[in-house]
Each structure stands twice: as C-alpha cells, then as structure tokens.
Amino acid sequence: MARTQGSHSDITGPRVREAALRLFAQHGYAAVSMRKIAGEVGVQAGALYKYTPDKQTLLFDLMRTHLEDLLAGWDAVAPKGAALDVLEAFTRFHIRFNTRRADAVFVSYMELRNLVPENFDIIEGLRRDYETRLEAILRRGVAEGRLAVAEPRITAMALIAMLTGINTWFRAQGRLSLAEVEALYWDMVRRTVAGAA
Template identity: 75%
Template sequence: MARTQGSHSGITGPRVRDAALRLFARHGYAAVSMRQIAGEVGVQAGALYNYTPDKQSLLFELMRGHMEELLAAWDGLPQEGDAMAILEAFTRFHIRFHSERPDAVFIAYMELRNLTPGNFATVEALRRDYENRLEAILSRGVAQGVFRVPEPKIAAMAVIAMLTGVNTWFRTGGRLSLPEVEAIYWDMVRRAVSA
C-alpha cells in the first residue's frame, strides 16, 4: 500500500497554516510566496489550493483565528473580585497569552494593511471587542472608587500597547522569568490607574 506522492497524512491543512504563520511573521505577508509556504510544508505550490482559496484567505483566517482565541481565552477565565483583582488578572493574562504566540501577535498587528477591506473590518471589530473588555474593567473600577482614570478608553489602549510591547523584547530563558515580568508590568499598570 505504499503511496507514491505527497504525505497523504491528513494533517497537511494545519501544517500549511503553521508554515504560513511562521513565514508571514518572519518576512511579512507580501514578501512570502506561495512557493515558499509549499516548500516548508513539503508539497508543490498548487497543492496549497486544496486548503485555502487564495493567499489572502490564508492571512485572514490566521488573524481571525488568533483574535477569536484571544477573546475566548479571556472570557473563559473566572472573573472574581473587585476591579483591582480583575485588572491584575487581565494584565497577567494578556502578557502570558501574547508571550505564548509571538508569531500570531506579530501578524495581527503588522499585517492589518494587507487585509482586504471586508476582512480588515472583521479583524478590527474583534480587536475593538478586546479593548472594550479592558475599558469596562477600568470604568467599573472608577465607579467602585478603586481607580482614577480620566479617559478609560484611552487608558485601555495605553495599557494594551504597553503590555503588548513585552513581545518585542521578552525571550524565554532570559534574565527574567515570565512571572517576574508580569509582576513588573502589573506594578506599573496598578500605579498608573489607582485612585
């Protein structure tokens, strides 16, 4: 029953997405060819079109998948305590989730320009959903008197920008462990918004 061509392994689809994720993150969507992706997977370029209608859909599905995972992961956490406790949970969650997926995070922020308008609108809406989660936490904290934040929407964007910045320098096995990094950033976030 030896097969004469290809892997026929049944997992080519995920391998295509993995290869595209890594190559898009490393070189950028526009700079990566379908032939390169196929080469990583070990098939010819034409075979990719069994798994994606075109290159644009490949990018879009990676970005949408990432954002939906992000929202589902946060919404799946138990959210107990006052706004201060939930903000700490959010801070630690954001750093941890993003540090575990550097390629997907990179693509989600850098390749928005390369989405078609309709796909861009979808991904942007998901990103806004995530920002709104944090904004709601901050607003609740202001109402509870534990935070002093004049502009919760802006503070939410500022905090997310700061936390996402961890990905530009953090490397596992470096001087600081991830829990130590979380503690440093939580200290800054807490002081920046506390009443």
C-alpha cells in the same frame, strides 16, 4: 519517507497554517510566496489550494483565529471579583497569552494593511472587542471608586500597547522569567490606574 502524491493527510492543513504564520511573521505577508510556504510543508504550491481558497484568506484566517482565541481565552479565565483583581488577572493573562504566540500577535498587528477592506473590518472589530473588555474593567473600577482613570478607552489602549510591547524584547530564556515580567508590569499597570486611596 516523505510521501509524495495521493497521501491523505489530516496534518497538512495545520502544517500549512503553522508555516504560513511563521513565514509571515518573519518576512511579511507580501514577501512570502505560496511556493515558499509549500516548500516548508513539503508539497507543491498547487496543493495549498486544498486548504485555503487563496493567499489573502490564509492570512485573514490566521488573524481571525488568533483574535478569537484571545477573546475566548480571556473570557474563559476572567474572574468575577473587584475591578482591581480583574485588572490584575487581565494583565497577567495578556502577558502569558501573547508571549506564547508571538508570531500570531505580530502578524495580527503588522499585516492589517494587507487585508482587503471587508476582512480588515472584521479583524478591527475583534480587536475593538478586546479593548472594550479592558475598558469595561477600568470603568467598573472607577465606579467602585478604586481606580482614577479620566479616559478609560484611551487608557485601555495605552495599557494594551505597553503590555504588547513586551513581545519586542522578551525571550523565554532571558534574564527575567515570565513570572517576574508579570509582576513588573502588573506593578506599572496598577500604578497607572490606581486611585489615590
């Protein structure tokens, strides 16, 4: 059954990252040892170093991958129409994307302080890029005369905080479906930024 030594393994790498992500989300980076991650995968701790140079880089790569996927995911689905329509698409995309990757979202936010400064700057840059995507939508809506937003940057961060907060309570098997949550939050987002007209 469980192969022991010498086994080539294209699947150990992904399994290491999955286990690390889940354990980091559950217990926190500092509280999870390389031995615990290895135990989840079914190998000894030393074997992990075939897949990451060290624990810090393992964390950093998980966060970077998540944020790059987030940016690429939005860029892939972002429509071209009026700002209000783009904003609705952004809202729904954010909710769908983040509720499906709760562990990665959690880790990418909670473990920032465990990054060495060099890695922290990169992750913060990616996060700023995402905020800037939303900020640009808001600015365009203001230019179009359809949105009333005095401080687009701050409103962008407020909306992202509101939307990401869904992860603290949303459960796929809960009372509300994802579609209902999307509708509820899109209504709140729209009212927060919509112009008087």
